[in-house]
Amino acid sequence: MTVVKLGGSIITDKGVDFSYRDEAVRSIGRAIASTGEKVVIVHGGGSFGHPIAKKFHLSSSKPRRSSEGVSETRRAMFDLDARVCDSLLAAGLEPYAFSPYPLLAQAGRKGSAWLRAMLVAGLTPVTFGDVVHSKEGFRIISGDTISLSLCESLGATRCIFVMDVDGILDRDGKVISTLDEEDANRLMGLTSSDATGGIALKVKEALKMAASGTEVAFVSGFRPRELSKALKRVRFHGTIVRVPSRD
Ligand SMILES: Nc1ncnc2c1ncn2[C@@H]1O[C@H](COP(=O)(O)OP(=O)(O)O)[C@@H](O)[C@H]1O
Numbered sequence: 001m002t003v004v005k006l007g008g009s010i011i012t013d014k015g016v017d018f019s020y021r022d023e024a025v026r027s028i029g030r031a032i033a034s035t036g037e038k039v040v041i042v043h044g045g046g047s048f049g050h051p052i053a054k055k056f057h058l059s060s061s062k063p064r065r066s067s068e069g070v071s072e073t074r075r076a077m078f079d080l081d082a083r084v085c086d087s088l089l090a091a092g093l094e095p096y097a098f099s100p101y102p103l104l105a106q107a108g109r110k111g112s113a114w115l116r117a118m119l120v121a122g123l124t125p126v127t128f129g130d131v132v133h134s135k136e137g138f139r140i141i142s143g144d145t146i147s148l149s150l151c152e153s154l155g156a157t158r159c160i161f162v163m164d165v166d167g168i169l170d171r172d173g174k175v176i177s178t179l180d181e182e183d184a185n186r187l188m189g190l191t192s193s194d195a196t197g198g199i200a201l202k203v204k205e206a207l208k209m210a211a212s213g214t215e216v217a218f219v220s221g222f223r224p225r226e227l228s229k230a231l232k233r234v235r236f237h238g239t240i241v242r243v244p245s246r247d
């Protein structure tokens, strides 16, 4: 079982508000459909979720008491999700969209039994970054964090982060084929202008996955053949995470 995180950077153009990339998502969907792998898809907010979250000062780091903007942000995410599901349907998958919040609130393996049943039935569960409420208030929960939580509760073999770049890049913009802890620590210092911590949060969650036994890959969604290879667990052009040593 594989968790595929479709970054907002690949399903939308983050530079242009409400710009959806139908053809890119369709080709990703076709790659998933043709491998026949059991996949749970998580997508980000891209240029749908982030501009609205930002306007209302909603973020993943600072919870906010007021509910202002919660409805608007979620509305944009459901809009984006409908488009993603349309593209996946056109690609031959049978998406089953769900809000991640109840599952996260429940955490643990028992709560995800219905999700396994969906996979067995041949459906592709699809979820997305969401707005959640806790004692401290409302905050955004990133698709990257949801992916980590799903990997843990489903015992996923692999998580593939699909982005608009070929993998994790070094200072010269070259793809790091095997990311170790040292590379990761350097990246975790990077800041981002979006609502959920950008590449730093992604790498942080990826390291946690790797430490608990999930293989982690980063690949470009503009290269569906490389995604297919990553799904089949053969050599692909992109990044894998070297499992941190436990001693
Ligand atoms: N060292 C790096 N390696 C890869 N991507 C990077 C790096 N530094 C910044 N980025 C940017 O981070 C983006 C991926 O993170 P993020 O914007 O959160 O995307 P997503 O929407 O896919 O979650 C890429 O589109 C890339 O432009």
Ligand SMILES: [Mg+2]
Pocket: 007, 008, 044, 196, 197, 198, 199, 202
């Ligand atoms: Mg992101």
